[in-house]
Amino acid sequence: MTTDPTLTDLAQKASSARHTPAYGHDALITCDRLVRIFSADGIEVQALQGLDLLVREGELMALVGASGSGKSTLMNILAGLDTPTAGAARVAGHDLLTMTAKDRLTYRRTVVGFVWQQTSRNLLPYLTAAQNVALPLQLGGDRAHGTRRARAERATELLELLEVADCRDRRPHEMSGGQQQRVAIAVALANDPSVLLADEPTGELDSHTADQIFAAFRTANERLGTTIVIVTHDQAVAGEVRRTVAIRDGRTSTEVLRRSEVDETTGHERVVAREYAMLDRAGRLQLPADYTRALGMRDRVALELEQDHIAVWPDDSEEM
Numbered sequence: 001m002t003t004d005p006t007l008t009d010l011a012q013k014a015s016s017a018r019h020t021p022a023y024g025h026d027a028l029i030t031c032d033r034l035v036r037i038f039s040a041d042g043i044e045v046q047a048l049q050g051l052d053l054l055v056r057e058g059e060l061m062a063l064v065g066a067s068g069s070g071k072s073t074l075m076n077i078l079a080g081l082d083t084p085t086a087g088a089a090r091v092a093g094h095d096l097l098t099m100t101a102k103d104r105l106t107y108r109r110t111v112v113g114f115v116w117q118q119t120s121r122n123l124l125p126y127l128t129a130a131q132n133v134a135l136p137l138q139l140g141g142d143r144a145h146g147t148r149r150a151r152a153e154r155a156t157e158l159l160e161l162l163e164v165a166d167c168r169d170r171r172p173h174e175m176s177g178g179q180q181q182r183v184a185i186a187v188a189l190a191n192d193p194s195v196l197l198a199d200e201p202t203g204e205l206d207s208h209t210a211d212q213i214f215a216a217f218r219t220a221n222e223r224l225g226t227t228i229v230i231v232t233h234d235q236a237v238a239g240e241v242r243r244t245v246a247i248r249d250g251r252t253s254t255e256v257l258r259r260s261e262v263d264e265t266t267g268h269e270r271v272v273a274r275e276y277a278m279l280d281r282a283g284r285l286q287l288p289a290d291y292t293r294a295l296g297m298r299d300r301v302a303l304e305l306e307q308d309h310i311a312v313w314p315d316d317s318e319e320m
């Protein structure tokens with residue numbers, strides 16, 4: 001039996017809804033049902049199809065996914081280089097959908113730093129490493145680094161932190177690919193951004209050099225507290241971070257979390273990884289393709305609520 005709610009019931013309901021924190025209220029990066037549609041030659045491509053993602057301050061995380069799944073599209077939006085078609089995206093309090101062109105420029109110069117795959121895209125070829133690091137300080141208009149000397153000191157400090165102080169006076173073509181990427185990280189960190197975004201930063205490097213670049217990101221994360229999001233195909237990099245989020249068909253699909261555990265018998269520390277599926281706010285869940293294939297699940301499945309889990313069964317309606 002249902003009874004009509006009283007005015008007091010409705011007031012209480014409205015008040016509790018007001019006190020429910022908004023989705024992602026405590027996250028540094030919030031993507032809420034993010035959509036990006038590209039139209040080319042009359043054909044629409046939905047690169048992001050309602051992507052949800054929360055990243056907390058101080059995280060170092062990896063984004064993985066097949067080619068064409070939407071990783072670069074997401075990174076370009078977070079970098080302030082592209083605007084979403086619909087949904088919501090906020091980074092450090094900046095609304096990426098409603099920013100004016102002027103806000104967008106300030107955002108790109110002071111809130112986010114980026115490192116791209118192509119080493120040549122990250123540095124200006126005619127400037128030395130130190131000059132490359134000093135440039136964003138000058139453009140960002142940071143008062144603390146208003147003088148040439150203050151900027152040179154900051155450049156030296158960052159190049160030392162990333163262990164490329166010896167490249168200080170060299171131009172990009174006089175450095176190895178790995179050195180160039182470490183200088184690129186220093187450039188991206190110059191204005192002390194809230195978030196550092198890296199799109200396949202080790203894509204052009206051999207595995208040993210890639211390890212060194214990853215160590216440089218870890219240093220930035222641990223020593224400066226910068227939140228870092230790395231898009232990577234490199235399993236070694238994805239295996240090193242505490243959180244790896246997989247994107248499939250323009251949505252976040254699964255997430256692997258790793259934590260250290262001490263083995264009770266040996267006393268050794270080991271890393272335990274566990275994979276989770278993403279449940280979106282509408283209650284949608286993407287089942288891994290190999291699971292559904294293994295059980296011949298297609299368009300319909302049966303669900304049963306158990307005491308502590310939900311069971312998903314293949315469609316048995318034909319047998320009924």
Ligand SMILES: Nc1ncnc2c1ncn2[C@@H]1O[C@H](COP(=O)(O)OP(=O)(O)OP(=O)(O)O)[C@@H](O)[C@H]1O
Pocket residue numbers: 038039040045046047065066067068069070071072073074
């Ligand atoms: N400017 C654009 N115009 C039209 N379609 C685009 C554009 N940029 C991306 N797309 C399409 O959007 C989809 C997602 O592309 P995106 O580059 O984000 O994928 P990705 O996961 O980064 O792939 P990769 O790992 O190969 O770089 C693809 O189908 C791509 O063809």
